[in-house]
Amino acid sequence: MKNIPVILLGCGGVGRHLLQHIVSCRSLHAKLGVRLRVVGVSDSKSLLLASDVFTRELDDTFLNEVSRVKLGGSSLKTLSSFVNECQVFANSEATRTVIDTATRLSKSTGLVVVDCSASSETMGVLNQAVDLGCCIVLANKKPLTAAMDDYDKLVAHPRRIRYESTVGAGLPVIASLNRILSSGDPIRCIVACLSGTLGYVMSEVEGGKPFSQVVKDAKSLGYTEPDPRDDLSGMDVARKALILSRLLGRRVNLDSLKIESLYPEEMGPNMMSLEDFLSSGLLLLDNDIQERVQKAALDGKVLRYVCVIEGSRTEVGLRELPKDSPLGRLRGSNNILAIYSRCYNEQPLVIEGAGAGNDTTAAGVLADILDIQDLFA
């Protein structure tokens, strides 16, 4: 049986589901000859570490307790009474402690550092873990969209890093692109809808509903971030576009991408309150969107918020697409990706499915961990 030690950074929605998946997959993974040994978990306030990372682990009862506590919105600190099970470190000591653990484990058993946080502050610990020879699995987009130098360090050993769940949740997007790349089939173009929220919004306005109403509906259905401008700005799609673009070898940064926001600068979070945006700002956007939808419809086209990577261009924004194309047919909140290459020339390779949700995102992370099992003894 192959033992793979894991430290999990961030046990909110995705991280919590990952712990549940790890526990419920015990017998399945045993059949595959693998055992995931969770030796540490952290949230923004604390790090819990097995009392001896070589011989002990956070057992399944304890991991279930972590899931329960985090589901209830509490901090990991509340588990510090399980003093026999683990050591508890405050956030200020967490980074040093993870690095210490990585230093010790990397030389013997190896270690996977899994980042399911949404923080930009894990970069330091991740880059050091890479240097120490650890494997890295990310659901967190921030480290991959940082400055080029930091990115280069992070992916310096491509076989030791996986980040499927940063784009399209569990959809096999990065894995498929890596296969195409390693077979020497040059990727000419990627066109994709990578936001379930904007996918829902754009397919609803197509039916004639006012943009403002659709955004408010999406918000009340829980499809948007608490402030829908976080979706409408296109920044989330831009981060995913940047991750794909860099995977294809482009030397680009977030601020060099062309990003279309669906609201003007003067309605931004720094200039207008959320209440004002929802009650009056949004209404001012209805006409423009409606006109664009109608103009597209005159040519038999539909508006989609897409990411386009072609040549040196990486862009995200609204595009008119043929109603009868794979992206034009997209309805609801699915993600879709069309890849054009030598092998997929006139007809693209298309991958489509749910591109959000804690369950599927965590499943993607778990598949990533299993995918690097050959690097462990």
Place this chain on the structure above:
Amino acid sequence: MKNIPVILLGCGGVGRHLLQHIVSCRSLHAKLGVRLRVVGVSDSKSLLLASDVFTRELDDTFLNEVSRVKLGGSSLKTLSSFVNECQVFANSEATRTVIDTATRLSKSTGLVVVDCSASSETMGVLNQAVDLGCCIVLANKKPLTAAMDDYDKLVAHPRRIRYESTVGAGLPVIASLNRILSSGDPIRCIVACLSGTLGYVMSEVEGGKPFSQVVKDAKSLGYTEPDPRDDLSGMDVARKALILSRLLGRRVNLDSLKIESLYPEEMGPNMMSLEDFLSSGLLLLDNDIQERVQKAALDGKVLRYVCVIEGSRTEVGLRELPKDSPLGRLRGSNNILAIYSRCYNEQPLVIEGAGAGNDTTAAGVLADILDIQDLFA
């Protein structure tokens, strides 16, 4: 630099393209830290082996020569004059020689045995290679659709075998299913169109053309096997369905699948000549197909030749599908696969694209080889 020794069985269309891809990917693979060292190639008549498999390889000039000779339809034997480059073995000695080589290399550098033949006779050498600790990469469906016992031996070490190109050519079907399986997301159902030929035929008859005419058109366009009954029998789709079904853990054999043939037994190759089938037999099938297409159309549905894996059922045959479903929308010769699981529950995960062609099939094989690189020192 990681050196991965490769022996290629079968250098017809796919194998020949694989050799070309290997040569043209040299600098790309060097950047990935990998060098594929082709130490042997075989066709149905002979095996060419590097003069010393530890220190020598079949160099790129020689591999290009192999591609050229096979493109011209000649046998590898014609290369036996390159006596400084390699040893030449007749077919009768090939199996023993491959096993000898596998025995010697597996203990030191490891070896990938790649089967791009269409033969059912490679099973013996593959199973022995597995026993010896070699890795196996297959484009050949036959070994995976043999008796259950043989299959079990072949996949006894799941990390050491890849066979992406047996289903949907280079489409990332098996890789994606493996990801879903390893993440513990239970696959409830797979519905797929896995024959470009039958996809073309069924979308053309939908437009009102007679079945017989469409089949003859497909034959003259080179979309079918020389005897179109090889496609119309559904056996090729059935083999792919069996491979997927076994991947999902079903203990099934080819003869336990429900397979619908598009021609009756009395028109089979043993009962009717190809000429008679094309000139008269086919015409007798037109009415039935036309009636079924029309009946489906009355319900807003279309006929598709599909593979369905659900519960203990694995079936291939014609099904009525909603016109507006992913499979119903399929046109032309693309392959498409819809996967339903816990994570992809109401909306399936869909993978679509070209599912045939030597170039893309060989690209899938090459991606498979690169995917097992971590098993080599």
